Amino acid sequence: MVKLMMILLGVDYLRDRWRGLMVVGWLLLIVGIGVFIDALDGALGFPISFVAWLLLIESMLTLAVAWAGVGGQRRLRYAKGIAFMLTAALIFEGNHHGHFILSILIGIAFIFDGLLQATSALVVRYRRYRVALGFAIFEILLGIFMIQPYPTHYKGTVPYCVGAFFIFAGWNLIMIATRVRKLTSNPAIWGDASAEAASETGTFDQTRPALQAREWDGPPADDEPALTVHVWTPVGSSKAETQWHPIVDRYIAAVDRNGVISTGHAALESPQGVYVSLYPAAEIDRSPDDFARLLRATRENDVPGVFQPSYPIEAKAWCPSTTRVRIRNFDPARLERFWRTYREDTTYNLTHRNCSSSVSRALEAALEGAAGRLYGARAGWGALFRMLATPELWVAAQIRKRAVTMAWTPGLTLDYARALSMVADPRPYGWLKVARMALGKMRASRRAWRDEGAQALRAGSKVDPPASV
Missing domain, CATH: 1.20.5 (Single alpha-helices involved in coiled-coils or other helix-helix interfaces)
Known part of the structure; x- marks a missing residue:
């Protein structure tokens, strides 16, 4: 979440407000610790029914307007409204059974997420996999703490979660304020040479034409200039009929009837002529026997790669993209500087430096400062609050976490681009x-x-x- 906020708001915007971020962060941290400690003795001083009413009101409002959403936004609103209503109902239940069910659900979610992250870290072995493995173990322990009855027999589950939310939110704000205080470039954009190249200017580029609106009621029209993320899904790009594997063939790979694995593809295209599409120079053998070895993000799996010249050429040689995500609010100058540096290295790695990770890096470079750029030089605290109130921001943060700790795939890149499009081009x-x-x-x-x-x-x-x- 910290890095994503730094990307979308930009260093200049955050650096001008680092003192306020630091104060709010410490207040949230102290309140969160107090709520968490208060719940340990079972005698709750925290108004748990107040949280239930807030969740119930929010769920009713969300469900009432969910039908007005577009595409994935509608599904996200329905999921959020149902989840909040179920949580409020369990809190209002007020007896041992309600607290027990809520604790089990939350604990299982933490344990499942931790196991997924730990497994991916051990399989992929990316550069900092030991750090992610440590966080995964902590998440598993937190899930076990939620499931076991000690010390409050499940009465403290909701205050634990509220306290943890305040603690993590406060810590994130403190980390942001500490990092941006003396920064001149944005290290959140992958921390390599391309990040410095992409961050040579401030958050609000005066040379870029001002946006005519601050919110839009839908995606850009086909004839409207916009940044385009092209995605070939594993199923859509397979040459033969694929076997049905839920979730796997959407986010990882699809297997056809001949046993050939298709991982899909992703590319990014700008109206100014930038086209980011990395592909291995020689076709990689993706048979099931070798695929497990290729998943490791180690240097022995690095192979020469090649950048495709343009979308029309690539689509003609292969096939048109399965789906597209188009974004109005982007900075072509930042994208151009990023691309100028990034294309000098043509190394390809199936999990560490592939087509999807290249598109995600370019997308983040193009969207740096997008949330603050909507308001231009007059951007204030409202830009931060508007961004935090967008559910897609939290979805994008979770997708980015999964992709960075595992591997970027076309499916994850598609969901990430869709979520970021809602933040960069906010809907009413x-x-x-x-x-x-x-x-x-x-x-x-x-x-x-x-x-x-x-x-x-x-x-x-x-x-x-x-x-x-």
């Missing part, structure tokens, strides 16, 4: 959109009534009056 608030639609219908109804009344008057005036006796 759901309740505001519904209110606007309701007001629009009311105005249209009034106009229709007035028109009908006027037509009735005109029709009555044309009728001859009855003859007098």
